[in-house]
Amino acid sequence: xxxxxxxxxxxxxxxxxxxxxxxxxxxxxxxxxxxxxxxxxxxxxxxxxxxxxxxxxxxxxxxxxxxxxxxxxxxxxxxxxxxxxxxxxxxxxxxxxxxxxxxxxxxxxxxxxxxxxxxxxxxxxxxxxxxxxxxxxxxxxxxxxxxxxxxxxxxxxxxxxxxxxxxxxxxxxxxxxxxxxxxxxxxxxxxxxxxxxxxxxxxxxxxxxxxxxxxxxxxxxxxxxxxxxxxxxxxxxxxxxxxxxxxxxxxxxxxxxxxxxxxxxxxxxxxxxxx
Numbered sequence: 295x296x297x298x299x300x301x302x303x304x305x306x307x308x309x310x311x312x313x314x315x316x317x318x319x320x321x322x323x324x325x326x327x328x329x330x331x332x333x334x335x336x337x338x339x340x341x342x343x344x345x346x347x348x349x350x351x352x353x354x355x356x357x358x359x360x361x362x363x364x365x366x367x368x369x370x371x372x373x374x375x376x377x378x379x380x381x382x383x384x385x386x387x388x389x390x391x392x393x394x395x396x397x398x399x400x401x402x403x404x405x406x407x408x409x410x411x412x413x414x415x416x417x418x419x420x421x422x423x424x425x426x427x428x429x430x431x432x433x434x435x436x437x438x439x440x441x442x443x444x445x446x447x448x449x450x451x452x453x454x455x456x457x458x459x460x461x462x463x464x465x466x467x468x469x470x471x472x473x474x475x476x477x478x479x480x481x482x483x484x485x486x487x488x489x490x491x492x493x494x495x496x497x498x499x500x501x502x503x504x505x506x507x508x509x510x511x512x513x514x515x516x517x518x519x520x521x522x523x524x525x526x527x528x529x530x531x532x533x534x535x536x537x538x539x540x541x542x543x544x545x546x547x548x549x550x551x552x553x554x555x556x557x558x559x560x561x562x563x564x565x566x567x568x569x
Contacts, residue, residue, distance in 0.1 A: 301323075301324045307390060317346065329371075380396055384396070444561055445562070451473055470511045470512060484524075492534060499540070513540070515543065518531060519544075
């Protein structure tokens, strides 16, 4: 496989810039030719705590800054087309979490190479998100957006075609009760994404066509995780879902889903998101 030119930046926790001391807490990888842009940060602060000690630091704030940096990167990825664009993005990150000046690197497999950089520079393997991880991340995003009064969690739904009850992570009412599930479409072969999409589409069609005695008319929304460089699978999944009245939001489109819930969702008293 012919390599492409990439650039990586080390994400660091730097509590006192004047002392030039920092702990590596993540890595960013950018490939201008393909538009690949992704960052991985550590799921906890153990490395930084070992470096600086536990006392005298607001570790919850540090965690929030790391998460905020990843979210901002996803929102602005369409405007980062060149090395200069990336440097401009980095120059605007001037809080406790900073990024080093990008360094060139040969990239063969972006996701794999990013994981290897993370392991080498941060000192632990990058964790692959499971379905439960995706649900937890989604719950945190909903909670941060202040949607607790418009969302319910662990919604039990009868799926007639399966002749069984299925539990969905979240749900909200906007005239039709929308149940939200998560799914991973990260296989390298798009045909596997198609198979996964068909399974969810069968559930979604059955939910859409059969009114619930408790919740009324319903619709399935799937928040899907795709490989960053995969442009084919999302289109395949979206076509399958559109034909079966299922809505798809890619994980980097969660802000759009949040906006839809905020604009159209009705408040549901007495029920909260479980995180």
